[in-house]
Amino acid sequence: xxxxxxxxxxxxxxxxxxxQGCGATQAMRFALKAMGPKTALVIPACCWSVIDGPFPHxxxxxxxxxxxxxxxxxxxxxxxxxxxxxxxxxxxxxAWAGDGGTFDIGIQALSGAAERNEDIMYCCYDNEAYMNxxxxxxxxxxxxxxxxxxxxxxxxxRPKKKIIDIMAAHSIxxxxxxxxxxxxxxxxKFRRAREIKGTRFMHVLAPxxxxxxxxxxxxxxxxxxxxxxxxxxxxxxxxxxxTWKVWKDFEQTPVADYMKPQGRFRHLTDxxxxxxxxxxxxxxxxxxxxxxxxxxLPGLER
Amino acid sequence: xxxxxxxxxxxxxxxxxxxxxxxTWNLTGSWRNIRPYYDFKMSPCRLGCPAMxxxxxxxxxxxxxxxEEAWGAIIENNPMPAVTGRVCFHPCMDKCTRxxxxxxxxxPAIERSLGDMGLENRDWMKxxxxxxxxxxxxxxxxxxGLSCAFYLARMGYQVAMFESEKALGGILRWGIPxxxxxxxxxxxxxxxxxxxxxxxxRAETTVGRDIGLDELExxxxxxxxxxxxxxxxxLGIEGEKGKGIEPGLEFLKKVNxxxxxxxxxxxxxxxxxxxxxxxARCARRTGSDVTVVYRRTMNEMPAIKDxxxxxxxxxxxxxxxxxxxxxxxxxxxxxxxxxxxMELGEPDESGRRRPVPVEGRTFELEVDTLxxxxxxxxxxxxxxxxxxxxxxMIKTTGEAGETSSARIFxxxxxxxxxxSVVDAVAAGRKAAGKLDRIxxxxxxxAVEEPKTVGIEEINTAYFHQTKRTLVPRIPVEEAxxxxxxxxxxxxxxxxxxxxxxxxxxxxxxxxxxxxxxxPDVAIVRLExxxxxxxxxxxxxxxxxxxxxxxxxxxxxxxx
Numbered sequence: 094x095x096x097x098x099x100x101x102x103x104x105x106x107x108x109x110x111x112x113q114g115c116g117a118t119q120a121m122r123f124a125l126k127a128m129g130p131k132t133a134l135v136i137p138a139c140c141w142s143v144i145d146g147p148f149p150h151x152x153x154x155x156x157x158x159x160x161x162x163x164x165x166x167x168x169x170x171x172x173x174x175x176x177x178x179x180x181x182x183x184x185x186x187x188a189w190a191g192d193g194g195t196f197d198i199g200i201q202a203l204s205g206a207a208e209r210n211e212d213i214m215y216c217c218y219d220n221e222a223y224m225n226x227x228x229x230x231x232x233x234x235x236x237x238x239x240x241x242x243x244x245x246x247x248x249x250x251r252p253k254k255k256i257i258d259i260m261a262a263h264s265i266x267x268x269x270x271x272x273x274x275x276x277x278x279x280x281x282k283f284r285r286a287r288e289i290k291g292t293r294f295m296h297v298l299a300p301x302x303x304x305x306x307x308x309x310x311x312x313x314x315x316x317x318x319x320x321x322x323x324x325x326x327x328x329x330x331x332x333x334x335x336t337w338k339v340w341k342d343f344e345q346t347p348v349a350d351y352m353k354p355q356g357r358f359r360h361l362t363d364x365x366x367x368x369x370x371x372x373x374x375x376x377x378x379x380x381x382x383x384x385x386x387x388x389x390l391p392g393l394e395r
Numbered sequence: 396x397x398x399x400x401x402x403x404x405x406x407x408x409x410x411x412x413x414x415x416x417x418x419t420w421n422l423t424g425s426w427r428n429i430r431p432y433y434d435f436k437m438s439p440c441r442l443g444c445p446a447m448x449x450x451x452x453x454x455x456x457x458x459x460x461x462x463e464e465a466w467g468a469i470i471e472n473n474p475m476p477a478v479t480g481r482v483c484f485h486p487c488m489d490k491c492t493r494x495x496x497x498x499x500x501x502x503p504a505i506e507r508s509l510g511d512m513g514l515e516n517r518d519w520m521k522x523x524x525x526x527x528x529x530x531x532x533x534x535x536x537x538x539x540g541l542s543c544a545f546y547l548a549r550m551g552y553q554v555a556m557f558e559s560e561k562a563l564g565g566i567l568r569w570g571i572p573x574x575x576x577x578x579x580x581x582x583x584x585x586x587x588x589x590x591x592x593x594x595x596x597r598a599e600t601t602v603g604r605d606i607g608l609d610e611l612e613x614x615x616x617x618x619x620x621x622x623x624x625x626x627x628x629x630l631g632i633e634g635e636k637g638k639g640i641e642p643g644l645e646f647l648k649k650v651n652x653x654x655x656x657x658x659x660x661x662x663x664x665x666x667x668x669x670x671x672x673x674x675a676r677c678a679r680r681t682g683s684d685v686t687v688v689y690r691r692t693m694n695e696m697p698a699i700k701d702x703x704x705x706x707x708x709x710x711x712x713x714x715x716x717x718x719x720x721x722x723x724x725x726x727x728x729x730x731x732x733x734x735x736x737m738e739l740g741e742p743d744e745s746g747r748r749r750p751v752p753v754e755g756r757t758f759e760l761e762v763d764t765l766x767x768x769x770x771x772x773x774x775x776x777x778x779x780x781x782x783x784x785x786x787x788m789i790k791t792t793g794e795a796g797e798t799s800s801a802r803i804f805x806x807x808x809x810x811x812x813x814x815s816v817v818d819a820v821a822a823g824r825k826a827a828g829k830l831d832r833i834x835x836x837x838x839x840x841a842v843e844e845p846k847t848v849g850i851e852e853i854n855t856a857y858f859h860q861t862k863r864t865l866v867p868r869i870p871v872e873e874a875x876x877x878x879x880x881x882x883x884x885x886x887x888x889x890x891x892x893x894x895x896x897x898x899x900x901x902x903x904x905x906x907x908x909x910x911x912x913x914p915d916v917a918i919v920r921l922e923x924x925x926x927x928x929x930x931x932x933x934x935x936x937x938x939x940x941x942x943x944x945x946x947x948x949x950x951x952x953x954x
Contacts, residue, residue: 108418
């Protein structure tokens with residue numbers, strides 16, 4: 094057999110309940126290819142608690158513990174402790190939560206687990222709103238976006254919460270962002286994270302054609318444009334939150350190319366998009382300056 | 396496929412709320428409005444190639460380092476890639492989609508590399524034995540004749556080639572200078588073709604003079620005429636016959652046979668085609684000061700563009716909008732040529748503007764040798780009685796080179812007028828195919844308009860802008876010293892780099908994207924293909940967009 098670009102093992106099956114072109118399912122499929130079968134998932138209320146299928150069915154070949162909206166990180170911590178008690182040091186426990194369960198409702202539990210440096214992985218697949226309950230805004234919804242709770246007349250005026258900064262401030266050993274448009278990079282980062290002890294936080298942008306008012310065939314293209322427009326930079330933060338590495342080896346594209354195909358941004362004027370681009374550029378520069386700063390830091394093992 | 400579980404009572408339920416079955420009973424294919432399906436197109440380069448070489452496929456095979464198969468893919472349509480890779484005017488490159496992104500792929504250089512590998516690896520050409528009773532006479536051993544003989548022999552027919560010269564090759568041997576196509580390459584290509592199957596050769600036999608077409612008809616089941624154009628057309632001016640004026644083709648023949656030639660200090664070449672360029676550049680190599688005089692302008696020159704550029708680099712001068720009017724001799728030697736100045740008038744039947752003389756405007760050039768290269772003619776002695784000819788060319792009645800006489804086919808320059816090697820190769824192959832269908836009473840293949848793709852169907856996010864890999868060449872000063880081949884072939888790493896640039900337009904090259912990005916795990920990855928699992932495909936069409944090369948088409952369900 095011809096060598097494949099990514100592992101051929103499938104731990105996610107067909108028949109799941111995700112919408113057409115769902116980025117969250119791509120994220121799951123890639124992540125499990127990296128994690129392997131010795132993985133236990135903890136899924137709070139989110140799209141994935143529906144996608145997986147109705148009781149007593151599942152579309153994943155790894156165990157899942159469905160839990161409360163606010164409890165992903167704490168349930169994962171407990172599950173890990175339980176496995177350790179039973180002498181299972183091999184299985185990795187990974188919380189798999191949406192942006193609502195991470196940025197908003199689950200942030201207290203996540204902050205607690207990270208501060209204790211619990212030996213868990215936490216992946217937020219971010220579709221930038223409460224999608225399965227009807228597209229309500231979350232603190233991960235980007236500035237300018239329409240949602241059912243930020244209608245066009247009152248579109249979201251506040252920027253997306255900087256979750257990576259928050260997590261870096263917890264001094265955990267590994268933080269990374271990844272995109273479904275770059276599966277090899279995503280898989281590599283999950284593999285790297287799998288081997289590290291302590292709290293590891295992964296942030297994957299998962300386009301949602303339904304909530305983004307986007308043609309489903311463009312979901313991967315949007316994920317790619319989010320990266321190349323620098324709206325969603327691919328980064329890694331290591332050395333307990335101190336060393337920043339930003340992926341820059343791409344041909345930059347305008348922010349408008351990313352926003353225009355999405356119906357949730359349709360009401361924005363070119364001027365408004367320009368000011369968003371300025372903000373994107375500012376954040377990008379801050380990211381780069383952190384990278385430069387951490388490169389100059391003495392005495393840290395990298 | 397898993398089964399859906401429905402509990403009739405709580406007693407059937409597991410003790411914990413845990414999953415005991417998978418979701419594969421849920422055939423999400425029923426959600427689909429639009430169906431994606433694999434639908435490979437024909438790459439535009441292939442459509443641009445007169446010989447229909449499967450360019451995409453051999454470049455793909457090069458990227459996989461499967462060189463023998465890549466060579467085999469060319470040989471299916473062209474038996475002499477070592478020749479065409481050197482001299483073809485490569486219309487494929489004008490069609491290459493990559494030209495709308497950065498620069499077209501250097502297809503001829505890749506073809507040449509494979510052609511040369513085919514000459515090095517002699518076991519790649521598997522010999523075919525005679526398996527059919529029919530015998531075919533092929534008259535002329537230029538590219539058309541060689542191609543026809545090769546494909547007939549591949550199919551097991553017995554072929555007898557007739558050639559009036561001692562050595563085979565026609566225009567390849569006598570018309571193309573060694574700095575473009577070394578004799579050694581011609582020799583090896585011909586010996587490979589002759590050794591590939593039941594082909595016999597009768598050299599120094601001119602059909603129409605030494606042996607009649609009637610005799611051939613008795614002895615053979617069919618005849619293919621690939622006579623070529625081996626006579627230079629005359630200028631039709633006074634004093635043309637005599638010292639100092641030489642037909643370009645004869646000069647090239649002398650050069651290619653290694654004869655010493657000395658056109659003198661000042662040589663003028665009349666004409667604007669490939670022969671004119673070849674003559675001019677050969678004359679430059681003897682140290683002459685060479686001027687090409689053409690009656691139209693640079694834009695109308697029929698010569699291959701690269702050849703014109705090379706000639707300019709080598710110091711050939713050009714004088715446009717002029718034609719010879721009169722030659723002046725003194726003491727039996729050519730002294731001067733009087734030229735008539737021309738201007739462009741209305742377009743003629745070729746679509747080019749017709750040159751017309753400007754009344755009263757002439758000029759003189761001192762000339763030691765004047766070469767004529769205004770076109771070549773066929774020698775149809777003994778042929779025209781048997782098959783209908785027109786404008787001193789053989790008239791064909793069908794795509795495959797059928798003539799007025801049943802079982803006599805013709806192809807190459809003798810049919811089309813001066814064209815190219817690749818056109819002749821294509822004509823020879825078409826005739827061979829048609830003869831096979833006649834002999835076996837097979838049906839004509841159905842002709843379908845091939846679907847192709849353009850830059851709109853290419854997902855350019857998967858490609859980076861790069862420059863075409865150029866072939867290494869010797870410096871002009873070196874080139875002018877003799878007839879050393881100017882372009883050397885690709886180095887292995889250059890071949891790899893250039894093949895990697897190919898978009899593989901419209902044809903799958905197993906990049907895995909469709910399989911990888913499918914959110915529904917509904918693409919099945921097989922050894923040499925992919926399949927859509929319509930039980931589960933929800934019709935999101937991510938695969939269609941993420942296919943970098945436009946291999947997947949769509950249609951509405953229920954229509």
